[in-house]
Amino acid sequence: MRVAIAGIVHETNTYCKQPTFANEFYQLRGKRMLETRGQESDVGGAIDTCERLGIEPVPLLYAAAQPSGTIESATYDAFKQEILDGLVSNGDIDGVMLCLHGAGVVEGIQDLEGDLARAVRVQMGEAVPVVASFDLHGNITQDMADALDGVFACHHYPHIDLHERAAEAVALIQRMLEENFRPVTHVSSAPMLIPFATTFIGAGKAKLAQILLAEEEQGVIDVSWFHGFPYTDIVHVGTSVAVTTEGDREQARRIGETLVEGLWADRETFRARSLSADEAVVEARREAEKTTRPVIIHETSDNCGGGAPGDGTHLLRAMLEAKLDNACFGFLVDPEVAGLCHEAGVGARLTVSLGGKYDDLHGAPLELTGYVKSLHDGRVTMRAMFKGSPLNLGPMARLVVDGMDVIVASRRSQTFDIEPFLAVGIDVMKYDYVALKSSAHFRAGFQELAGAIVTADPPGLTTLKLEVFPREHAPGPLWPVD
Ligand SMILES: [Zn+2]
Known part of the structure; x- marks a missing residue:
């Protein structure tokens, strides 16, 4: 046969x-x-x-x-x-x-x-x-x-x-x-x-x-x-x-x-509950008081796995402004900044304009000065969903900005598991806050290890607020938008 x-x-x-x-x-x-x-x-x-x-x-x-x-x-x-x-x-x-x-x-x-x-x-x-x-x-x-x-x-x-x-x-x-x-x-x-x-x-x-x-x-x-x-x-x-x-x-x-x-x-x-980035950070702080495990904050509205660019800055901006302690973010997609970090090399300090380049909806670029802690070629093997499959995130960098570890990748993908963190030397279990961009697939890799999971839904192409999308071709009224 x-x-x-x-x-x-x-x-x-x-x-x-x-x-x-x-x-x-x-x-x-x-x-x-x-x-x-x-x-x-x-x-x-x-x-x-x-x-x-x-x-x-x-x-x-x-x-x-x-x-x-x-x-x-x-x-x-x-x-x-x-x-x-x-x-x-x-x-x-x-x-x-x-x-x-x-x-x-x-x-x-x-x-x-x-x-x-x-x-x-x-x-x-x-x-x-x-x-x-x-x-x-x-x-x-x-x-x-x-x-x-x-x-x-x-x-x-x-x-x-x-x-x-x-x-x-x-x-x-x-x-x-x-x-x-x-x-x-x-x-x-x-x-x-x-x-x-x-x-x-x-x-x-x-x-x-x-x-x-x-x-x-x-x-x-x-x-x-x-x-x-x-x-x-x-x-x-x-x-x-x-x-x-x-x-x-x-x-x-x-x-x-x-x-x-x-x-x-x-x-x-x-029916989905929609929190802004700032509201999600406040909720994450509340959750962190109740657990010794990392609180995962996932930016559902900028999910490459639904077509969003992955370079949105709303959640990272809110986390930096709130000065969250012992936090990491994995990752934003910005090939330009990842390239600059690779050129500068490990140990360099540099000022970059990170993210927000795809459009205005996902937030403005962040002007940040950081220290290049580590670099990686971005080739990982998936361990939770798509277990055993290769994933190429392109050149990656771990930038330390105001004490926060911010991972930058070059190719669009959501975060599925801890591999992108491990690639740049981060053990997420040692952090109080772990931020990432994904809507649900990340749960296969993070639900078991999380103390709590908080959903951030700032403006983005994969927002839970489905009513913001115009529908010319819809056959008739649709719940929950009409
Ligand atoms: Zn699907």
């Missing part, structure tokens, strides 16, 4: 001012995709599962970029064509596994995944199984699901189970071929936007537990709760449940509709 593996993964924030081009995609082709073996990612899970089940993987193309603006059409067209060509030129293919996100938007195409899945389906014909794994932040449609034989979104946010869902998707191909049946997927949607809601605590955790119970029913292959990605202006933005059954469409519809009614009924539990 031979299964083709391909993917285009992008979470598109249509409110970003710049489009996304091919050079921003991390691209693995052919045999190089096999290097993801053992990584806890969608593609790594797909490769591992093929090999475990005795399936020959036929790796075509895996292209993934940091969340950012709308994808340039020529970029998408080239990736799509490369995948379609690969399906023809690689001999007999028994099934296709697509690694997707679900919130991809291309110039002129609001539904990247639907477009790609349909093209693959047309090329392979009705008889060949085509399945896909997704990120739970996908804005999914029935149209997308109809082109596929199975829809498998990660269940957790942080996404610690991408490889497990990819494994289920690949296993379904084998089952379909051996047992000769045709699954169906029904997508039920609610007119609601969930502000980033982790499944590690609170309302998200409780709701996920309820939803997963539905997977126990006889005949159900998968139940995927798509939280949706709210930072996009498209017609199918929103929250959905996709239920894949062994062929009973009515069963899939019944389960999906019931779960979506439950999500709607409980919508107020997802």
